[in-house]
Amino acid sequence: MSVRLLVLIPAAAAMSLALSAAVDAVALPLFLDTTGTVLATALAGPGAGIATGVLTSAVNTLRNPTFWPFVVVQVIVALYAWLAARAGLFRSLRTAVPAGLGLGVLAAATSTPISYVVFGCTTTGGIALTTALGRALGLPPLGACFFGSFVADFGDKAVTFALVTSVLHALPRRTAARFPWALRAVGAA
Amino acid sequence: MARLTLERVSFWYPAMGRPALRDVSLAAAPGEVIALVGNVGAGASTLLLVAADLAPRVVGGRLEGRVKGEGGRGIVLPTPWTQLSGMAFTVWDEVAFGPANLGWPRERIAGAVDRSLAALDIGALAARDPATLSGGELQRVVIAGIVAMEPALLLLDEPTAELDPEATRLVWRLVRALAGDGCSVVVATSDLDALPELADRIVWMEDGAVRRIGAPALLAEQSLWEAGLATTVADVWRTARLGAPYPLTVAQAERRWRQ
Amino acid sequence: MAAVNAELRFEHVSFSYGTVPALRDVSFALAPGERAALLGRNGAGKSTLLRLVTGLLHPAEGSVSVGDWETRGRPPESLARRVGSVFQHADQQLFARSLRDDVAFGPRALGHGAAEVARRVDTALAALELSAQAAEHPYDLPPAFRKLATLAGALALEPAVLVLDEPTAGLDRPLRARVARALADRAAAGVVVLVATHDLAFAAEVLERGLVLDRGRLAGDAPLAALLTSSGRLAPLGLAPPTGAALSAALDLPGRPVRQRDVANTLARVAAARGPV
Amino acid sequence: MTGGRLHPFTLLAIAGTLPALAWILPAPAGGAVTTAVALVLTLTPGASPGLTGSGSSPGWRPGLVVLRTAVLTAAPFWLFLLLLHDVPSTIAIGLRLTTMIASVVWVGALLPPGRLVEAMVAAGWGVTAAYLFAAALSAVPLLKARAQRIVDAQRCRGLSPRGGVGRRLRALRALALPLVLSVLHEVDERALALETRGFVPGARRTPLAPPRDATAERAGRWLLLVGCAAALAWRLAWRG
Numbered sequence: 001m002s003v004r005l006l007v008l009i010p011a012a013a014a015m016s017l018a019l020s021a022a023v024d025a026v027a028l029p030l031f032l033d034t035t036g037t038v039l040a041t042a043l044a045g046p047g048a049g050i051a052t053g054v055l056t057s058a059v060n061t062l063r064n065p066t067f068w069p070f071v072v073v074q075v076i077v078a079l080y081a082w083l084a085a086r087a088g089l090f091r092s093l094r095t096a097v098p099a100g101l102g103l104g105v106l107a108a109a110t111s112t113p114i115s116y117v118v119f120g121c122t123t124t125g126g127i128a129l130t131t132a133l134g135r136a137l138g139l140p141p142l143g144a145c146f147f148g149s150f151v152a153d154f155g156d157k158a159v160t161f162a163l164v165t166s167v168l169h170a171l172p173r174r175t176a177a178r179f180p181w182a183l184r185a186v187g188a189a
Numbered sequence: 190m191a192r193l194t195l196e197r198v199s200f201w202y203p204a205m206g207r208p209a210l211r212d213v214s215l216a217a218a219p220g221e222v223i224a225l226v227g228n229v230g231a232g233a234s235t236l237l238l239v240a241a242d243l244a245p246r247v248v249g250g251r252l253e254g255r256v257k258g259e260g261g262r263g264i265v266l267p268t269p270w271t272q273l274s275g276m277a278f279t280v281w282d283e284v285a286f287g288p289a290n291l292g293w294p295r296e297r298i299a300g301a302v303d304r305s306l307a308a309l310d311i312g313a314l315a316a317r318d319p320a321t322l323s324g325g326e327l328q329r330v331v332i333a334g335i336v337a338m339e340p341a342l343l344l345l346d347e348p349t350a351e352l353d354p355e356a357t358r359l360v361w362r363l364v365r366a367l368a369g370d371g372c373s374v375v376v377a378t379s380d381l382d383a384l385p386e387l388a389d390r391i392v393w394m395e396d397g398a399v400r401r402i403g404a405p406a407l408l409a410e411q412s413l414w415e416a417g418l419a420t421t422v423a424d425v426w427r428t429a430r431l432g433a434p435y436p437l438t439v440a441q442a443e444r445r446w447r448q
Numbered sequence: 449m450a451a452v453n454a455e456l457r458f459e460h461v462s463f464s465y466g467t468v469p470a471l472r473d474v475s476f477a478l479a480p481g482e483r484a485a486l487l488g489r490n491g492a493g494k495s496t497l498l499r500l501v502t503g504l505l506h507p508a509e510g511s512v513s514v515g516d517w518e519t520r521g522r523p524p525e526s527l528a529r530r531v532g533s534v535f536q537h538a539d540q541q542l543f544a545r546s547l548r549d550d551v552a553f554g555p556r557a558l559g560h561g562a563a564e565v566a567r568r569v570d571t572a573l574a575a576l577e578l579s580a581q582a583a584e585h586p587y588d589l590p591p592a593f594r595k596l597a598t599l600a601g602a603l604a605l606e607p608a609v610l611v612l613d614e615p616t617a618g619l620d621r622p623l624r625a626r627v628a629r630a631l632a633d634r635a636a637a638g639v640v641v642l643v644a645t646h647d648l649a650f651a652a653e654v655l656e657r658g659l660v661l662d663r664g665r666l667a668g669d670a671p672l673a674a675l676l677t678s679s680g681r682l683a684p685l686g687l688a689p690p691t692g693a694a695l696s697a698a699l700d701l702p703g704r705p706v707r708q709r710d711v712a713n714t715l716a717r718v719a720a721a722r723g724p725v
Numbered sequence: 726m727t728g729g730r731l732h733p734f735t736l737l738a739i740a741g742t743l744p745a746l747a748w749i750l751p752a753p754a755g756g757a758v759t760t761a762v763a764l765v766l767t768l769t770p771g772a773s774p775g776l777t778g779s780g781s782s783p784g785w786r787p788g789l790v791v792l793r794t795a796v797l798t799a800a801p802f803w804l805f806l807l808l809l810h811d812v813p814s815t816i817a818i819g820l821r822l823t824t825m826i827a828s829v830v831w832v833g834a835l836l837p838p839g840r841l842v843e844a845m846v847a848a849g850w851g852v853t854a855a856y857l858f859a860a861a862l863s864a865v866p867l868l869k870a871r872a873q874r875i876v877d878a879q880r881c882r883g884l885s886p887r888g889g890v891g892r893r894l895r896a897l898r899a900l901a902l903p904l905v906l907s908v909l910h911e912v913d914e915r916a917l918a919l920e921t922r923g924f925v926p927g928a929r930r931t932p933l934a935p936p937r938d939a940t941a942e943r944a945g946r947w948l949l950l951v952g953c954a955a956a957l958a959w960r961l962a963w964r965g
Contacts (some may be wrong), residue, residue, distance in 0.1 A: 001853075003247065004916040006926055010275065010857050011915065014864030015908045021872035022900035026886045026893040032901070039905065051857065059861045065798060065829035066822065068869060120818040121808055128805035135809065159894065167905045170545055172587035175909055177204040178249065228620050229592045238917070247920050248913060264921045267591070267618065270537075270867070271914040274922065275860030276852075278839040282933055288853075289921035289931045298931060321865050323490055326537065334922065350618045353490065353646045355686045379620040382691050417622045419710065421649065421691035428712035431719055439691060443698045502881045528883040541878040543902035553899070557883030587910050591869060601882060 004178070005044050012036030012048075013055040017063070029126065030156045033060060034077045034107075037163045041081035042090055042185035049078030066123065069114045076110045077103060077157075081164075088187025090165045100161030104154030111153065112146040121145040127152050190259065192342045192373040193240055198254035200239055205250070209235040210402050211398040212254070217342065217373040222364060225377040226408075226418050228260050233377035236394070237264055237344045240375060260341025263287070267347040270329040272334075273319050278287040280322070281306070281315040287338040298337075305337040308363050324351040332360065336367070343367060345376040354428035361387050382409060385437040393418060399406050409435035453480035453638040454515025454530055454608035456501065461510035463496055469495040473510070478640045478657075480608070483631065485651040485672055486644040488661035489686055494644040498535070498611045501642070503527040514609055515586035526614065529558060533611045539586075539594035547589070547597050548573070548582040554605045574606040575630040592619050599627065609640040616647045628654040649690040652676050652706040660685065666696045677704045732938045733836055733844040738946040739766070740832035742953055747824035749956045751963075755811075756820025762828035769835070791834045795827040802826075821932040838862055840936050847935035851927040868904065874902045 016036035023030050036056055041049025053074025061068040065090045073147040084090065089099045115123045121141075122128040127148040134144030168176070168186050193216065200210040210232050217223055217240075225233035238244035245252050251288065266272055277283035284305060288298040306312045309329040319330060328351040337341065345364070349357040361383050364374050368389075378384070383393060385405045393401045393413060401407060409423035412416035419427065422442050423435045436442035456478040463471045471493045478484055486494050500512050503524040512519040514530045533555075533685045538589050544550035551572055555565040573579045576596050586594050595618060602610060610631070614625045624647070635641045642659075645651055651658075651672060658675040660668030668681065675681055676693040689697065693706040701714045743766075749760040767791070802822045806815040838859060845855035878887070879899050886896050 001927055003919050003924065003926060004912060006853065006856070007823060007860075007915040007919065008909075008911050010557040010860035011908050011912060013861040014868050015905060017865050018868035018872045018904060019901055021869050021908075022876060022904065023898060025876045025900055026897045028890070028893055028897060031848060035901075035905070045911075055857055057863045058858065059865060061829060062833045062862070065826045065833070066802075068829070119822065120801070120810055120814065122802050122805035122809065122818075122822075124806065125801060128808060132808050159897070163898070163901055163905075167909075170543060170902055171908060171909065174202065174204055174588055178913070179946075197825055228622055229590050233596055243917050243920055262921075264917070266914055266917060268911070268914055271911045272918040273863070274919065274924070275863050275915075276842055276856055278837070278842075278859075278863065282839060285933055286924075287922035289933055290925070290928070292931055293928070295931060295933065298933070320863060325490065327851055331918075338922065347618065353686055354648075381621070417625075422695055425692065425695060425708055425712045425715060428709070429716040429719065431715065438695045439698050442695055446699050499877075502877075504881065506879050523885075524877070524880040525883050528881055531881070533878075533881045534945040535874070535878060535881075537871075538878055540907040541875050541882075541903045543906055544898065553879075553884075554882040557885070587906065605882065713898075723951065 005048055006042060007179045008040055009048055009051045009177075010055060012040040013059060016052075016056050017060055028159075029152070030159055031152075032160055032163070034074060034155065034157070035163055037074050037078050038081040038160055039076050039167060041181075042085045042164055042168060043179035045085075045181050046078055046082040049081055050075050053078045066119070069118050070111055070123075072114065073107050073111050076106060080106060084161070085181055087187040088184060090161075090168050090185040091187035093162055093165055096161040096165040097158050100158035101154055103161065104157035105150065107157055108146060108150035108153040111149045112142065115149055116142055116145045121148055123149075124152070129180050165173050190219075191257075192219055192259055192300075193217040193262075193375070194255070194257040195236075195240065196255040196257075198239060198252065198256060198332050200234075200244060201237060203242075203249040207397075209250075209397050210239065213397075215392060215399065215401050215402070217375055219341070220368050220371050222368045222374045222376065222387060223390050223392060225231040225375065225378075225392050225394055225415075226379075226381060226384070227415070230396070231447040232397035233394050234267075234346050235397070237346050237375065237377055240264075240342070241344050246276075258342060261338060262342040262344065263335035263338050263340035264344040265332050265335050265346065265348050265379070267350050269324065269351060270332045272331040273327075274334075278318055279315065280311065280317050283319050283330055284333045284337050287334055291338065298358050301337045301339060302333075302407055308336060308366070309333045310359055319376045325353055325356050328352055329356060329360070332363075336363070341372060343372050343374045344375065345378075347378055348376065349378065349380055357383075365410035381418065382422075382438070384408060385441075387418065405437060409437055452515065452530065452641070454517075454607050455479050455513075455681070456609050456640045456642065457511075457513045458497075458500075459513075460510050461506060461507045461512055462501065463500060463508050465496075469664055471500070471507075471661075474661075474664075474666045474668060475510070476659060476669055478609075478642060480638040480640060481635050481636045482657060483641040483655045484643070484657040484659050484694065485648075485655040486642060486643075486659050486661065487502060487651075487675070487685055487687065489668075492661040493664045495535075495613060498533065498613055498642070498644055501611045502531050502533045525678075528605055528607075530556065530608045531611065532605045532607035532609070533600050534598050534615060535613045537592065538598035538616070541598060542586040542594060545585055546583050547578060547586055547600075550586055550597060551600045551604050554601050558605065561632075566578050567605060568604045571606075572600040575603055575633060576600050576626055592623055595619065596623065596626070599630070601697055603634065609642070612641075612643045614645055614647070615643060616650045617643065617696065624650050625653075645677065646687065648676055648682075648687060649692065652692055653708065673706045675703065676706045726841055730937075732936050732942050733841045734848070734938070735942045735946055736832050736836050738949050740828040742949040743828045744825040746955045747821040747957055749960050751951065751960070752817030756817060756824065759824040760820045760827065763824045763831065764792060764810070765836075767795050767831045769831075770848070786906065791830060793821075795830040795836070795878070796829065799823040799826045840934075843932050843934055844936050844938075846930060847932040847938075849929065852924065852930050853926045856924075856926075866907065872904050876900055879903075899909055 013036050016033045019032040037053035040052040057074050059069035083114040086100045089095045131144045131148030131149045134147035195215045198213045199208050201208050274286040285302045311329050391407045408420045420437045426435045436445050458474050461474045503519045542550050552565050552569045555568045631641050658672040692708045692711045696711050705711045705714050743759045743763050747756050803819045842855045842859045
C-alpha cells in the first residue's frame with residue numbers, strides 16, 4: 001500500500017462527513033456519507049473503498065452514536081461501487097444515476113434488517129415517520145421498515161453516484177492518471 | 190564533501206511532455222544557504238522535490254542524471270495545511286511526529302522538540318490542537334516539525350508565504366543560525382530583499398534550467414533586473430540610472446549615497 | 449463598461465462572535481475609485497470587517513452600506529451584484545474543467561446571458577493577463593495561477609466594491625505587479641478597492657489610504673504614504689516600512705515617496721542636482 | 726474510579742461490552758441493568774475533552790454534560806418507538822438503544838484521541854492503523870471548516886442555495902465538487918509531508934506517552950470478553 005493511497009483513505013472518509021456542511025446549505029434530505037467510499041473505490045479499487053467505508057462509520061459513530069451498526073452498509077456500497085467501476089458506469093450521468101438508484105435499493109435492503117432488529121425501525125426520525133406511514137398503508141412491519149429506509153436511501157445513493165461521476169470527469173488529467181482505477185471507472189481504460 | 194549533488198538532472202512529471210527540470214547541476218556544501226530565485230513555473234519547487242528524494246520516488250515521473258544526498262533531508266512545502274501529520278492532537282506531538290518515526294529514544298525526541306519549538310518561538314502553542322491554529326502559526330509548526338528531525342539538508346519552498354513580517358524575519362534568522370550549525374539549506378523564495386543578508390549563493394532558474402549561479406550581487410545584474418528578479422533597492426537604483434556598483438539593500442544604498 | 453459606482457460606508461458598526469467582540473463602533477467611508485489598505489495584527493478584526501461588506505455577516509449595531517444598498521437583510525448572493533470578494537485559500541472553491549468556465553461561474557450565477565458572460569470573462573482574464581491559460585484546467589496550473597483565477601472570478605462580477613484578503617500571498621513579483629495593474633485599472637473606473645494585507649510593498653504600489661484596526665477599533669485612517677514611512681506607527685502592528693519607503697527615508701528624499709517609480713524619479717532628480725555619485 | 730486514566734482499550738472494552746450484554750440478556754431486566762450502569766458511567770468526571778470534546782461545557786459539572794448528551798440523544802428514539810411498537814417492545818428496544826448511546830457518548834467524551842493513538846502505537850500495531858483512525862478524525866473539523874468556507878465563497882459569487890430541488894441540486898454540485906477536488910489534489914502533498922517526516926506504513930515508531938496498561942486491566946478486558954461469551958452461550962442454551 002503506497003503512502004499516497006494510504007493518505008487517500010482518511011481524506012476520503014473525512015471529506016464524506018464534511019459534505020454535511022454543503023448539504024445543510026442547500027437544505028436537502030441527503031447524507032452523502034458514502035461519497036468517500038464510492039470515490040475511493042472508483043479511484044483505487046475495493047480495498048481502499050472498504051477501508052474508507054469502515055473508517056467513515058467509525059469516525060461518524062463519535063458524532064452520531066447510533067450509526068455504527070451501518071458499517072455493513074458502507075462495505076456493501078464499496079463492493080457495489082467496485083462492480084460499477086469495473087463496468088465503467090461512471091462514464092456519464094445516464095449510466096451512473098440508475099446505478100445509484102440500484103444501490104439505493106440494495107442499501108435499503110441491507111439496512112432494513114439492521115434497523116428492524118437494532119432500532120425497531122427508528123434509526124432516524126425520518127425513517128421512523130415513513131415507517132409509520134408504511135404501517136398505515138397496511139404494509140407488514142418489515143415491509144414498512146424497508147419502505148422507511150428506501151425513501152431515505154434511494155435519493156441519497158443516486159446523488160452520491162452523480163456527484164462521484166462529475167468528480168471523476170472534473171479531475172485534471174495529471175491527478176486522474178495517478179490513481180489506478182480512475183480511467184477504468186469512467187470507461188476510458 | 191557536498192551535502193547534495195545534482196549532476197545534469199532533468200525531470201518529467203507523470204503524463205507531462207515538457208520537462209520540469211532541464212540539465213540542472215548544483216552542489217550544496219555544509220553550512221551554506223542557497224537561494225533559488227525565479228518566476229512561477231521556473232522549476233524551483235521541482236528541484237527541491239528532487240533534492241528531497243521525493244521526485245520521482247513518491248511523485249512519480251522520470252528523472253535523468255545523478256542525484257546524491259548525504260545525511261538526513263527534510264522539506265517544508267508551501268501549503269502548511271497539507272503538511273500536518275494527522276496523527277497529533279497537540280502541537281508538541283505534531284512536532285514530535287518526525288523524530289518519533291525515526292525511532293529516536295523519548296529523551297532525545299523531547300530535547301529536539303523543545304529546542305525547535307523555542308527556535309520558532311511557538312513554545313506557548315505546545316498544548317494547542319493544530320486544527321485551531323492560524324495560517325502563520327501552522328506554518329511555523331510545520332517548519333519546527335522538520336527542524337526537530339535535525340536534517341543535514343533543509344529544503345524550504347516559500348517558507349514565509351503565510352507569515353507576517355515579524356514571523357518572516359524570525360524564520361530567516363533561524364535559517365542563518367541553522368547554517369551556522371553546519372546544516373545546508375536550499376530555499377526557494379520570492380522575498381528577494383531578504384537574500385543579500387540570508388543567502389551565500391543565488392541560483393537563477395528559468396523554464397526548468399539554471400540560467401546563472403553567483404553571489405547575492407547577482408540580484409543587481411542587468412539580466413536579472415530585466416527578468417524582474419533584482420532587489421527593490423537595486424531596481425530603484427537602476428531605474429534612476431545611477432552608476433554601478435548597484436547597492437542591493439537600503440544600508441548599502443545609504444553608504445553609497447553618503448560618499 | 450459602466451460599473452455601477454457606489455460608496456462603501458460603515459456607520460458605528462459593532463460585531464461580536466457570541467460574547468467575543470470583534471469590531472467596536474467602526475465608521476468610515478470609501479468613495480468610488482478610492483483604494484484602501486486594511487492593516488492590523490491577526491485577530492484585529494480585518495477578516496470580520498471584510499465579511500461584513502460581503503453580507504456573510506451582518507452588523508450587531510450600526511450599518512454597512514454599498515451605495516444605496518444596506519447589507520442588513522441582504523444575503524451574499526444578492527450583494528454579489530455589487531461586491532466582489534476573494535478570501536484566503538480562495539483557490540479551494542474552483543471546480544470547473546477550464547479557467548474560463550470557472551471565471552464564468554459568477555456572471556452565470558447572477559443570471560447574465562451567454563454573450564454578456566463571455567464579454568465579462570474575456571475582460572476579467574485579460575485584466576490579469578490570463579487569456580493564454582483560459583482553456584487550461586485550474587488544477588494543472590501552478591497554485592499562484594489558481595489564486596489569480598479566483599481574483600479574475602471576482603472581477604468578472606464587475607462589482608462596485610472589491611474586497612480582498614491577502615491577494616498577493618504566494619505570488620512572485622511579476623504576478624504581484626499584474627494584480628496591482630488590474631486593481632489600479634478597476635479603481636480608475638470608479639470601483640472601491642479595499643485590501644487586507646501584510647504585503648506593504650504591494651500596498652505602497654497601488655493603494656492610497658490606510659485603515660488601521662487594533663483590537664476591533666479603527667485606530668487609524670490616514671493617507672497610506674504617511675503611514676508607510678513612519679516606522680513608529682507601523683511597529684505596534686508588527687509591520688515595518690516596505691523597502692521603497694525605507695530607502696526614501698534613509699536617503700532623506702524630499703516628499704518621502706513610497707512607490708518604487710516615484711522613489712527612482714526623485715532619486716534621479718536629487719542625484720542630478722548633486723552631481724555625479 | 727478515575728475513568729480518564731484507564732487504558733484506552735479498557736474503556737473501549739467496557740463501551741463494547743455493555744451494549745452487547747443489553748442485547749444478550751433477556752429484556753427488560755438485562756437492558757435495565759446495562760442502562761443503569763451506562764448512565765452511571767457517564768457521571769464519572771470527564772477529565773479532559775475526549776474524542777468528541779463534548780465533555781467540556783461551562784456551568785455543568787463535566788459528568789452531567791455527558792449524561793445530558795446521552796439522554797438527549799436517546800430521548801427521540803423512545804418517542805418513535807412508542808409510535809411504532811407496543812409498550813413492552815418499546816421498553817425492550819429503548820433500553821438497549823439507551824445503553825448503546827450512553828456507552829458511545831461516555832467513551833467519546835472520556836477518551837482523548839491522542840491517548841488512543843498512543844495506545845495503538847504502544848501495542849505494536851503498525852503505524853498504519855493508528856494513522857488511518859487519527860487522520861480521519863482530525864481531518865473532519867478542518868474539512869468541515871473548508872466546506873463552510875466554500876459555501877461562503879460561492880455565495881459571494883452569486884450562488885443561491887434556495888429554489889426548487891433541481892436548482893438546489895445544481896447548487897450542491899457547486900458546493901461539493903470544490904471540496905472533493907481540493908482534497909484529491911492535496912493527496913500528493915499530504916503523502917510528501919508524511920514521507921519527508923520518515924513515515925513508513927507498517928513500521929514501528931517510538932510511542933511518545935504510552936498509557937500505563939496494568940496487567941489487572943488487561944485481565945479485566947479478557948474477563949469482559951469471556952463474560953459476554955458466557956452470557957451469549959447461556960442465553961442461547963436457555964432459549965434452546
